[in-house]
Amino acid sequence: MRIAFVYDAVFPYEKGGAQKRIWELARRLATDHDVHLYGMHYWDGPTTIEREGVTLHGVCEPIELYTEGRRSILQALYFALWLIPALLTKEFDIIDCQEFPYFPCFVAKANSLITGATLVITWYEVWDKYWYEYLGLKGVFGQLIERFTTRLPARIIPISSFIADDLRAIGTTKPLTVVENGVDFDNLQSIPASDTSWDLLFVGRLSEHKRVNQLIAAIPEIERQIQTSLTIGIIGDGPEREELETQAETLDIESEITFLGFVDADRDVIAHLKAASVFVLPSIREGFPNTILEANACGTPAVVVSHPENGSTAVVDDGQNGIHHRPNS
Numbered sequence: 001m002r003i004a005f006v007y008d009a010v011f012p013y014e015k016g017g018a019q020k021r022i023w024e025l026a027r028r029l030a031t032d033h034d035v036h037l038y039g040m041h042y043w044d045g046p047t048t049i050e051r052e053g054v055t056l057h058g059v060c061e062p063i064e065l066y067t068e069g070r071r072s073i074l075q076a077l078y079f080a081l082w083l084i085p086a087l088l089t090k091e092f093d094i095i096d097c098q099e100f101p102y103f104p105c106f107v108a109k110a111n112s113l114i115t116g117a118t119l120v121i122t123w124y125e126v127w128d129k130y131w132y133e134y135l136g137l138k139g140v141f142g143q144l145i146e147r148f149t150t151r152l153p154a155r156i157i158p159i160s161s162f163i164a165d166d167l168r169a170i171g172t173t174k175p176l177t178v179v180e181n182g183v184d185f186d187n188l189q190s191i192p193a194s195d196t197s198w199d200l201l202f203v204g205r206l207s208e209h210k211r212v213n214q215l216i217a218a219i220p221e222i223e224r225q226i227q228t229s230l231t232i233g234i235i236g237d238g239p240e241r242e243e244l245e246t247q248a249e250t251l252d253i254e255s256e257i258t259f260l261g262f263v264d265a266d267r268d269v270i271a272h273l274k275a276a277s278v279f280v281l282p283s284i285r286e287g288f289p290n291t292i293l294e295a296n297a298c299g300t301p302a303v304v305v306s307h308p309e310n311g312s313t314a315v316v317d318d319g320q321n322g323i324h325h326r327p328n329s
Contacts, residue, residue: 002034004117006087006097006104008079009065010056012266013042016205017290018098018124021159021181025096027052038087040079059086069207069239070134076101083107092117096157099123102149109152121153122179124287126166130309150174160288162314183293191267193274198233201276201300203269203291204283206238211282211305213240214327216247219256230256233272237262274298281305284327286312296321 005026011019026035030053041047041058049056060082063075080103087095088111095117097108105121112119127146131139150156150172157179158164164176204210212234223229234244234257241259248254263269273279279295284307292302292315302322304312316322 001093002036002091003029004036004038004087004090004092004095006038006083006095006108008040008075008101008104010037010039010042013062014065015266017181017288018100020290021122022096022098023054024182024184026054030054036090036092038083057086059083066207066239071101073101076103080104080107084110087111089114091115094118094120096120096122097153099149100125102145105149105152112154118155119153120155120157121149122157122159123163123167124159125285125311126163126170128166128170130285147171160311160314162311163287181288181290181293183290183297185297188270188294188297191270191274194268194271196233196272196275197231198272198276199230200278200280201233201235201272202280202282203235203273204281204289206234206236206240206244208240209283209285210238210240211284212244213247215280215282216244216251216253216257219253220251223253223256232257233260233276234258235260235263235269235272270294270298273300276300278303279322281312283312284310286310288315292316292322 005022007022009019011023026037029035036055036057038057038059040060040062042062043049047058060079063078064072065075066072083104084107087107095108095111097105099121108119111117128143131142135142147170153174155175155177156167157177158167160180161178164178167176202212202215206212219230245259248257273295279300279302281289281302281304284305288311292312295302302316303325304316304322306313306324306326313324318324
């Protein structure tokens with residue numbers, strides 16, 4: 001079959017759960033199928049190249065995904081407009097378009113109408129009323145676009161049963177097939193632990209919704225209760241980093257916290273996860289975080305926040321591979 005994946009951010013130039021998922025599926029399917037990936041042109045050289053059997057199409061020059069800590073609407077429109085000439089009349093059997101940031105899904109739908117391709121949309125999070133918290137009154141447009149996008153594909157692929165339930169809750173009638181994330185367990189076992197050990201480790205983008213500030217704020221109280229200091233590693237970068245570093249200084253715990261920044265090599269991230277006693281993800285909004293799977297595959301339990309909008313709670317079995325923390329703020 002000829003299969004096309006559509007997502008603006010391409011692994012490993014942009015790293016995140018969605019990027020990893022798409023790349024791992026694409027390169028494995030490429031052993032038996034003709035697989036293409038349409039994203040931004042991150043690499044040097046021609047706009048179309050082949051890597052591990054997957055044909056990569058750079059439809060436009062990359063621009064920043066985030067503006068002031070939020071996914072850029074301008075970037076989403078920019079990518080979708082450049083996607084039109086790149087994808088519109090290309091013939092595929094299946095097009096798998098990622099749900100966010102919505103606009104490319106409409107281009108993929110146009111292709112399916114013109115060529116007869118089967119369009120599926122992989123769904124990572126349902127925002128629904130959260131759009132109003134995110135954009136205020138303008139959130140009505142985000143909510144409407146999200147709901148309209150659910151009508152486009154022949155089938156939706158939620159990344160967890162948690163997301164499937166959310167889709168049904170907003171009235172989605174399209175067929176749903178859950179395909180969860182996964183990790184290469186055997187490969188992870190071959191990576192040695194980092195020489196630096198951590199009591200607590202966070203891995204992710206340092207943006208407001210990840211709530212790393214809540215983790216930092218809790219450290220003095222935890223240390224007071226256990227009567228010893230902790231070693232905390234924070235892997236990642238983003239708009240909140242400077243503010244988080246200032247917070248650590250204000251609380252006089254900067255010596256306990258190491259901001260490791262963006263760690264380029266996946267092997268190094270895994271090494272740090274293996275050297276951690278606990279992986280902490282304080283966000284209250286997640287779909288199906290790969291970092292939890294990676295931590296668990298390294299033998300590291302995860303602490304996540306118990307919240308009705310947090311898909312992390314579907315990944316962590318409370319008391320088995322981690323703990324659900326019930327927040328007081």
